[in-house]
Amino acid sequence: MIQKPATIQDIARVAGVSPTTVSRVLTNPALVSERTREAVRHAIQSTGYRVNQAARNLRLQRANAVLVLVPNLGKPFYSGILAGISEGFAETDFSVLITDTETNPFHDSTLAENFLDGRIDGAVVLDGRLSASALDACTDVGAGERIVFLCEWIAGQDFPVITSDNAEGARLAIRHLHALGHRKIAHVTGPDGNVLTTARREAMLAERDRLDLPAPADWIIRGDFSVESGYAAAARIVAMDNRPTAVFCSADMVAFGLIAGLTEEGLRIPEDISVVGFDDIEMSGYSVPALTTIRQDRQQMGLRAAKVLLDRLGQKDRDETAETPVPVELIVRASTAPPPGA
Amino acid sequence: MIQKPATIQDIARVAGVSPTTVSRVLTNPALVSERTREAVRHAIQSTGYRVNQAARNLRLQRANAVLVLVPNLGKPFYSGILAGISEGFAETDFSVLITDTETNPFHDSTLAENFLDGRIDGAVVLDGRLSASALDACTDVGAGERIVFLCEWIAGQDFPVITSDNAEGARLAIRHLHALGHRKIAHVTGPDGNVLTTARREAMLAERDRLDLPAPADWIIRGDFSVESGYAAAARIVAMDNRPTAVFCSADMVAFGLIAGLTEEGLRIPEDISVVGFDDIEMSGYSVPALTTIRQDRQQMGLRAAKVLLDRLGQKDRDETAETPVPVELIVRASTAPPPGA
DNA sequence: GTCGATTATGAAATCGATTTCATGATTAGA
DNA sequence: TCTAATCATGAAATCGATTTCATAATCGAC
Numbered sequence: 001m002i003q004k005p006a007t008i009q010d011i012a013r014v015a016g017v018s019p020t021t022v023s024r025v026l027t028n029p030a031l032v033s034e035r036t037r038e039a040v041r042h043a044i045q046s047t048g049y050r051v052n053q054a055a056r057n058l059r060l061q062r063a064n065a066v067l068v069l070v071p072n073l074g075k076p077f078y079s080g081i082l083a084g085i086s087e088g089f090a091e092t093d094f095s096v097l098i099t100d101t102e103t104n105p106f107h108d109s110t111l112a113e114n115f116l117d118g119r120i121d122g123a124v125v126l127d128g129r130l131s132a133s134a135l136d137a138c139t140d141v142g143a144g145e146r147i148v149f150l151c152e153w154i155a156g157q158d159f160p161v162i163t164s165d166n167a168e169g170a171r172l173a174i175r176h177l178h179a180l181g182h183r184k185i186a187h188v189t190g191p192d193g194n195v196l197t198t199a200r201r202e203a204m205l206a207e208r209d210r211l212d213l214p215a216p217a218d219w220i221i222r223g224d225f226s227v228e229s230g231y232a233a234a235a236r237i238v239a240m241d242n243r244p245t246a247v248f249c250s251a252d253m254v255a256f257g258l259i260a261g262l263t264e265e266g267l268r269i270p271e272d273i274s275v276v277g278f279d280d281i282e283m284s285g286y287s288v289p290a291l292t293t294i295r296q297d298r299q300q301m302g303l304r305a306a307k308v309l310l311d312r313l314g315q316k317d318r319d320e321t322a323e324t325p326v327p328v329e330l331i332v333r334a335s336t337a338p339p340p341g342a
Numbered sequence: 343m344i345q346k347p348a349t350i351q352d353i354a355r356v357a358g359v360s361p362t363t364v365s366r367v368l369t370n371p372a373l374v375s376e377r378t379r380e381a382v383r384h385a386i387q388s389t390g391y392r393v394n395q396a397a398r399n400l401r402l403q404r405a406n407a408v409l410v411l412v413p414n415l416g417k418p419f420y421s422g423i424l425a426g427i428s429e430g431f432a433e434t435d436f437s438v439l440i441t442d443t444e445t446n447p448f449h450d451s452t453l454a455e456n457f458l459d460g461r462i463d464g465a466v467v468l469d470g471r472l473s474a475s476a477l478d479a480c481t482d483v484g485a486g487e488r489i490v491f492l493c494e495w496i497a498g499q500d501f502p503v504i505t506s507d508n509a510e511g512a513r514l515a516i517r518h519l520h521a522l523g524h525r526k527i528a529h530v531t532g533p534d535g536n537v538l539t540t541a542r543r544e545a546m547l548a549e550r551d552r553l554d555l556p557a558p559a560d561w562i563i564r565g566d567f568s569v570e571s572g573y574a575a576a577a578r579i580v581a582m583d584n585r586p587t588a589v590f591c592s593a594d595m596v597a598f599g600l601i602a603g604l605t606e607e608g609l610r611i612p613e614d615i616s617v618v619g620f621d622d623i624e625m626s627g628y629s630v631p632a633l634t635t636i637r638q639d640r641q642q643m644g645l646r647a648a649k650v651l652l653d654r655l656g657q658k659d660r661d662e663t664a665e666t667p668v669p670v671e672l673i674v675r676a677s678t679a680p681p682p683g684a
Numbered sequence: 685g686t687c688g689a690t691t692a693t694g695a696a697a698t699c700g701a702t703t704t705c706a707t708g709a710t711t712a713g714a
Numbered sequence: 715t716c717t718a719a720t721c722a723t724g725a726a727a728t729c730g731a732t733t734t735c736a737t738a739a740t741c742g743a744c
Contacts, residue, residue: 005458005483007730018694023732033692050458054405055730058396058699065437074425074641076418076624083416087445095407095439095461103429116347116392118700119437141347227628253625260628282418283595286569286602288630299416349700360724365702375722397700400729460730 006049015043026051057118065095066309067120069107071127071152073100077225077251077279077298078126081150084302085124092310094121101127112137121146122309125159128152128195135159146312150305152195160312162305165325166196167203169294170248172330173276174207176292177246181338182274186219186244188233188254194225200250200278219244223254230254234261237273245273245339252277252284252293259287259335270337280331289334301326348391357385368393399460407437408651409462411449413469413494415442419567419593419621419640420468423492426644427466434652436463443469454479463488464651467501470494470537477501488654492647494537502654504647507667508538509545511636512590514672515618516549518634519588523680524616528561528586530575530596536567542592542620561586565596572596576603579615587615587681594619594626594635601629601677612679622673631676643668 012019017036024031025040032040043049057064068085070078082098089096097120101107108131114120115138123138125147135157138144149161177185187204190197201220208215221236223229230249234257237243249255255277259269267273269289277284280295304326354361359378366373367382374382385391399406410427412420424440431438439462443449450473456462457480465480467489477499480486491503519527529546532539543562550557563578565571572591576599579585591597597619601611609615611631619626622637646668 005460008732009730019731020694020696020733021692024693027732031692036692048458050455052400052460052730054396054400054460055699056732058394058400058701059730059732061699063396065439072425073428074422076421079418079421080416082440083414083442083445086415086440086442090442090446095437096441097407097437098424098428098440099438100425100428100432103425104432113392116390118347118394118396227624231628256625257628260630260632263630282416282569283598283625286573286599288602288605290602350702351700361701362703362724363722366723369702373722378722394700397729398702400731401700401702403729 005052006047007052008049010047011040011043011049014047015040061118063118063121064093065097065120066313067097067099067111067114067123069099069101069111069123069125069127069130071100071129072102073098076281077253080281080298081126081302084299084304085150085306086302087299088303088306088310094310101129108134109137111135112141112143115141115143115146122313123147124305124309125149126151128154129193130154132157146309148305148309148312150301155195160308160323162301162308163325164296164301165328166199168325169278169296169328170200170203171207172328173248173278173294174204174211176330176332177248177274177276177336178211178213180246180274180336182246183213184219184242184244184246184339185213186221186237186247188221188223188230188247188249188258190250191224192222197250204248216242223250225251225254227253227257227260230257230259231261232257234258234265237262238265238267243273246276246336247273248276248278250278252279252281252291255291255293255335256283256287259289259291270335272340274336274339276336280329284331285333287335292333292336293331295329295331297326347394348389349394350391352389353382353385353391356389357382403460405460405463406435407439407462408655409439409441409453409456409465411441411443411453411465411467411469411472413442413471414444415440418623419595422623422640423468423644426641426646427492427648428644429641430645430648430652436652443471450476451479453477454483454485457483457485457488464655465489466647466651467491468493470496471535472496474499488651490647490651490654492643497537502650502665504643504650505667506638506643507670508541510667511620511638511670512542512545513549514670515590515620515636516546516553518672518674519590519616519618519678520553520555522588522616522678524588525555526561526584526586526588526681527555528563528579528589530563530565530572530589530591530600532592533566534564539592546590558584565592567593567596569595569599569602572599572601573603574599576600576607579604580607580609585615588618588678589615590618590620592620594621594623594633597633597635597677598625598629601631601633612677614682616678616681618678622671626673627675629677634675634678635673637671637673639668 008019008022011022022040025037111134147159149159153161189201221233255275277291277293280293284291284293350361350364353364364382367379453476489501491501495503531543563575597617619633619635622635626633626635
């Protein structure tokens with residue numbers, strides 16, 4: 001037999017006080033005398049009472065929830081980030097909602113609507129393809145201050161963004177290859193228009209220039225962060241007359257695809273071609289060969305995004321300024337070596 | 343200047359009707375005459391009004407949200423499943439909350455509390471380690487009918503569970519290896535006590551027996567679905583006097599770790615040892631060598647879990663019976679071949 | 685012993701929706 | 715034309731919390 005959950009009125013009755021007093025015990029116990037406080041606490045214990053969130057949220061005009069907008073939940077890259085975000089909110093009583101912008105055809109208008117619905121208090125956006133109008137809509141409803149970008153961001157917009165030091169990562173990769181003796185370095189990019197693509201590619205180009213290395217146009221191969229695009233890039237590279245001796249990939253998955261493709265064509269990694277990735281996903285230490293890559297601390301990034309958002313929601317002491325990029329690290333493994341004949 | 347969001351009272355005023363009528367237009371338009379209906383609709387359009395969820399949920403005594411309990415959000419294995427779940431709820435107006443049971447130290451009691459809080463209407467549980475008492479608590483608050491298990495489950499409990507045909511997967515793997523000529527087949531298991539571990543191991547053992555294959559005890563190597571455990575298993579295998587010619591791994595990640603370890607020890611895959619995985623994650627087609635594995639349609643499983651839960655929440659026509667396991671498929675790639683000397 | 689300050693408590697309003705019940709207007713049937 | 719059914723609408727109660735404002739009780743100071 002299931003009885004309805006106890007309400008604050010029930011507790012008041014059991015404890016012999018008014019609902020007002022019960023509420024005070026819940027939110028500001030100092031206002032209540034020790035005797036009554038204990039009586040109320042006891043009543044709460046014995047009934048297993050819990051505050052009804054809908055009622056509290058309605059009265060307090062808030063949602064007690066945040067939304068995470070993920071471009072494609074299916075991509076393993078996001079799992080570590082989600083873990084970090086989840087961890088960041090675990091100690092608060094915020095609920096964490098998740099939406100896949102790929103699955104949800106209306107995600108664009110959805111964001112502002114979620115604020116308006118009173119469904120969420122804030123949002124962590126991992127998708128750099130959000131339209132400016134969708135963001136304007138959020139600003140219009142007064143939610144502009146409660147949006148934080150993570151990993152990706154939108155050029156020209158002024159939201160806080162937690163991101164890795166993408167440029168430094170690209171530089172580290174190129175310098176590592178250069179130090180090994182490589183002079184012919186190619187790059188498989190991310191998708192066009194993506195801010196990460198740009199950041200990594202531009203830094204890579206700049207560093208290659210700085211080192212006075214050759215820069216034929218076809219050494220910049222368009223990819224999209226997917227393993228398939230890496231595989232496709234392999235065919236392009238094999239077909240080149242002037243073949244690079246090393247390839248910096250915009251993501252580990254791309255590197256794996258590339259290595260698979262090159263291996264199929266009879267090239268050996270790293271003896272014939274060196275490959276560097278970006279991300280350091282779980283697998284990267286155990287691929288064959290183990291992948292040299294740029295580590296992004298994804299969990300840390302998620303955690304920081306959570307902190308920054310909490311800060312903006314007024315839940316956190318203002319310690320988290322968070323505008324400096326999260327440091328990256330070069331992890332040298334077995335997929336890079338001096339070029340052939342060096 | 344940010345004005346407060348419009349309420350149903352505002353709409354009523356603008357349209358010159360009572361809030362009652364506005365509410366009816368929203369939820370049961372047939373009750374309202376065409377003229378007023380249009381007037382109300384117009385008022386809603388022009389103000390950008392949206393229903394306040396907290397108010398509606400309070401009145402309707404529901405949460406309009408479901409919780410997904412994930413053992414470890416950081417594991418890429420779950421990303422596809424989450425995508426499926428998210429997709430399954432995308433067309434409804436349920437919010438999808440996600441909690442990582444690893445991060446959240448109190449997840450055990452949390453589940454029932456979330457129901458009691460009125461925070462969720464239902465839950466999808468991916469963690470087979472939930473305590474019986476936690477589940478009993480849910481049943482006590484009348485939520486027992488609104489919990490669905492996915493992938494894992496809890497032995498002896500009677501909740502609906504969406505799962506792959508794990509036993510069939512194990513059989514397919516063993517039969518494939520047997521057909522290639524392998525007679526010495528080892529297995530790296532999942533973690534102790536896990537229902538998936540048991541299902542796969544027992545089916546593997548039964549099939550091996552059925553085929554009259556040898557079964558030395560040390561060919562069953564304890565793992566935990568992680569890449570590290572696969573790597574560790576490699577050392578064990580290399581050290582064996584009577585070495586198997588093929589290994590069936592309880593997860594693709596385990597297989598990758600195993601391949602990495604065996605390769606380091608100078609063994610060639612598949613020439614010296616064949617390896618079969620389980621899951622068919624995104625990478626598996628592009629590892630070196632490409633992994634022969636058992637495909638689980640993770641997105642499909644998530645989608646089905648969502649449907650079954652929606653059904654139980656009374657949102658869906660009762661079409662989704664969902665007790666038959668989701669089919670698995672053998673994907674033959676390059677990591678398996680006839681045994682040496684065959 | 686009296687007065688102002690402090691402390692402890694409760695009655696009632698409020699948040700924004702939904703729904704019951706009542707009422708007036710309209711239509712159909714005889 | 716009169717009655718009964720149907721239709722369209724609104725007033726007010728309700729969901730379960732929080733908070734303002736008022737009041738009663740206690741305290742310390744003079």
